[in-house]
Amino acid sequence: MNDKLPKGWTFPELHEIASINMGQSPKSSTYNEIGDGLPFFQGKAEFGKIYPTLKKFCTEPKKVAEKDDILLSIRAPVGPTNLCPSKACIGRGLSAIRAVGPVIQKFLLYYFRSIEEWLSQQGTGTTFRAISGNFIKELNVPLPPIPEQKRIAAKLDSLLAKVDACKARLDKVSEIIKRFRQSVLAAATSGKLTEDWREENPNVDDVNEILRKTQIYRERKYNEAITKAKSQGNKKPRPFKVNHNEIPTEELAYIPETWKKERLVNISHIQGGVTKGRKLKGRDTVYLPYLRVANVQDGFLCLDEIKEIELLVEDEDKYRLKFGDILFTEGGDRDKLGRGTVWRDEVKNCIHQNHIFRARLYCSDILPEYISIATKSDAARKYFFDNASQTVNLASINMTTLGDVPVALPPKQEQVEIVRRVEALFSIADQLQEKLNAAKSRVDKLTASILAKAFRGELVPHDPNDEPAELLLQRIRAEQEASKAKTKKGRLTKKKS
Numbered sequence: 001m002n003d004k005l006p007k008g009w010t011f012p013e014l015h016e017i018a019s020i021n022m023g024q025s026p027k028s029s030t031y032n033e034i035g036d037g038l039p040f041f042q043g044k045a046e047f048g049k050i051y052p053t054l055k056k057f058c059t060e061p062k063k064v065a066e067k068d069d070i071l072l073s074i075r076a077p078v079g080p081t082n083l084c085p086s087k088a089c090i091g092r093g094l095s096a097i098r099a100v101g102p103v104i105q106k107f108l109l110y111y112f113r114s115i116e117e118w119l120s121q122q123g124t125g126t127t128f129r130a131i132s133g134n135f136i137k138e139l140n141v142p143l144p145p146i147p148e149q150k151r152i153a154a155k156l157d158s159l160l161a162k163v164d165a166c167k168a169r170l171d172k173v174s175e176i177i178k179r180f181r182q183s184v185l186a187a188a189t190s191g192k193l194t195e196d197w198r199e200e201n202p203n204v205d206d207v208n209e210i211l212r213k214t215q216i217y218r219e220r221k222y223n224e225a226i227t228k229a230k231s232q233g234n235k236k237p238r239p240f241k242v243n244h245n246e247i248p249t250e251e252l253a254y255i256p257e258t259w260k261k262e263r264l265v266n267i268s269h270i271q272g273g274v275t276k277g278r279k280l281k282g283r284d285t286v287y288l289p290y291l292r293v294a295n296v297q298d299g300f301l302c303l304d305e306i307k308e309i310e311l312l313v314e315d316e317d318k319y320r321l322k323f324g325d326i327l328f329t330e331g332g333d334r335d336k337l338g339r340g341t342v343w344r345d346e347v348k349n350c351i352h353q354n355h356i357f358r359a360r361l362y363c364s365d366i367l368p369e370y371i372s373i374a375t376k377s378d379a380a381r382k383y384f385f386d387n388a389s390q391t392v393n394l395a396s397i398n399m400t401t402l403g404d405v406p407v408a409l410p411p412k413q414e415q416v417e418i419v420r421r422v423e424a425l426f427s428i429a430d431q432l433q434e435k436l437n438a439a440k441s442r443v444d445k446l447t448a449s450i451l452a453k454a455f456r457g458e459l460v461p462h463d464p465n466d467e468p469a470e471l472l473l474q475r476i477r478a479e480q481e482a483s484k485a486k487t488k489k490g491r492l493t494k495k496k497s
Contacts, residue, residue: 043093061089265403
């Protein structure tokens with residue numbers, strides 16, 4: 001590979017130009033989070049852009065890194081780097097690397113960042129992938145003359161700062177698009193989005209008539225369920241749930257006079273899904289495709305992988321999804337509770353598991369698309385956030401909580417207009433997001449491209465007057481040999497005395 005290097009460069013092994021300190025984990029009894037002892041870093045989980053995040057301390061370190069040592073993650077995962085912010089204890093997931101002699105430490109850091117992806121593929125092991133100390137020591141490093149190292153490091157500082165600034169601006173655009181979507185939902189479910197439409201269309205159906213029809217259909221559906229249970233010799237089903245408690249004024253405070261507040265449970269039948277792992281041996285069963293939580297995203301379905309589940313033949317109708325069912329997830333991050341979308345028969349004879357709820361509207365004068373929009377609004381999200389159950393890592397809602405979510409219900413004609421306008425505005429947001437994602441992808445590739453160019457010798461001009469790196473390397477080797485000889489002589493003297 002030496003023949004591909006620019007003139008004046010050389011290609012030593014890492015141990016020739018840097019000291020390498022392999023981490024070793026101290027006793028767990030010496031860890032603490034109260035600031036006792038040295039800062040303690042274990043691996044990639046703590047890394048930031050330049051410096052790791054301090055989470056623990058250690059009173060009895062076994063291996064210590066110095067300030068500005070390169071901290072290389074050498075296991076699970078291999079490759080990421082940070083700089084040590086101060087003298088610190090390092091665990092076995094890290095290696096501390098420090099350039100020797102006049103070699104520029106920042107230059108060395110950038111080199112490791114240029115080969116991060118390649119390093120990530122070099123790990124070996126079954127439980128987790130890792131690289132050894134010998135692998136690191138024998139790693140070849142393209143080494144330019146010292147003045148050129150300085151020019152490369154300075155140029156990379158400048159260019160990568162601009163790339164980071166560009167990424168930050170793109171992240172702000174992403175946040176603006178997100179806020180735009182929420183503003184659209186807020187306007188849609190408060191009546192502001194269709195103020196002009198209401199002025200132009202004063203003669204619309206009465207929402208009270210929709211609610212009256214809903215009650216009739218709900219009672220009819222329940223009577224049908226009773227008849228079906230009798231024909232199959234089953235117990236009488238429980239009455240469909242309703243909740244006519246008054247919705248507090250602060251929830252959906254401002255809605256047009258032609259709208260009504262209603263709870264989801266009063267306008268739809270809410271059903272949980274089939275439970276996995278049931279013992280069905282010896283009973284009549286069937287295998288059907290089913291939706292998992294991973295399939296139901298916020299506003300869309302991810303159907304790349306659809307699995308099958310075994311259930312009782314008699315339960316097919318109970319759990320089978322129908323066109324227009326509104327899907328909701330039971331758990332997840334607290335700010336994403338109740339995420340979901342409308343089912344449109346994307347998969348035939350599909351059912352859903354118990355961590356997904358479906359709401360089936362009683363009356364066709366209520367659009368599932370509108371209800372899905374309404375339950376994504378800030379008001380609905382706040383309701384889910386305030387009423388969720390919380391475990392250590394997961395928040396969740398149950399069917400009762402979902403059913404009690406308040407919904408602002410407009411006349412059917414206005415629902416149609418709201419859905420049309422929201423979909424049109426979201427389509428614009430989708431196009432912007434698509435362009436933004438493409439821009440982010442190009443910027444992400446730009447960092448790797450700049451780093452690769454730097455270590456091919458193509459980023460900064462070469463100066464023929466710079467001392468060749470080979471002469472620098474010879475001096476470093478001579479100094480290392482002299483240091484070894486001095487150390488050896490000191491040991492012999494000590495032994496004789």
